Amino acid sequence: MIEKLSNILTFLLVAYLGFGLLLYLMQRHFLYFPTQAIQHHYRQLSFNTDGESIKVTVLNTGKERAIIYFGGNGETVDNNAAIFSATFTDHTVYLVNYRGYGGSTGQPGEQGFYSDAQFIFDEIKPEY
Incomplete structure (x- = not known):
């Protein structure tokens, strides 16, 4: 027993x-479960860093202040573009697709996220 x-x-x-x-x-x-790019009519920028292309959707261009938004886990930020555009009318909004998400190249990961965030911030900051 x-x-x-x-x-x-x-x-x-x-x-x-x-x-x-x-x-x-x-x-x-x-x-990390990357998503494909979706079709939309918003302006799209592409930032090249560390050999990867990071897709950023830009809303409400020409404003004095800006918001840089990185979506939550598994979020396709472009799905919420209309909401961000209507909510933050006095800001230019940058919706950043992580590596591997929404048409951005590369593999998602923590170090890439930090690197991309700093790079995009440094690129956008001089405009504001």
Whole structure:
């Protein structure tokens, strides 16, 4: 009886550890699930950094102040362009598509995000 219980507990422990290992190895697929570009009529810029092309949708051009928006996980920022345009009428709004999202090239990742954010900020800042 004790041996049978020991075998069951060993199996459960191995299954649990195996599942944990699988989650660890697949975490990139759970965190980043890139989206395709969508068709829209808004102005689109392309910033080239680190060998990648980052697509940025620009709304309400010519304003004195700006907002740079990076969407949430899995968000296609262009889907919300009309809302941002109507909500922030006194700002030029830059909707940034992460690497791999919305027509931007490359693979999503934390370091690329930081690098792209700093690059785009530095490019846009002189206008404001």
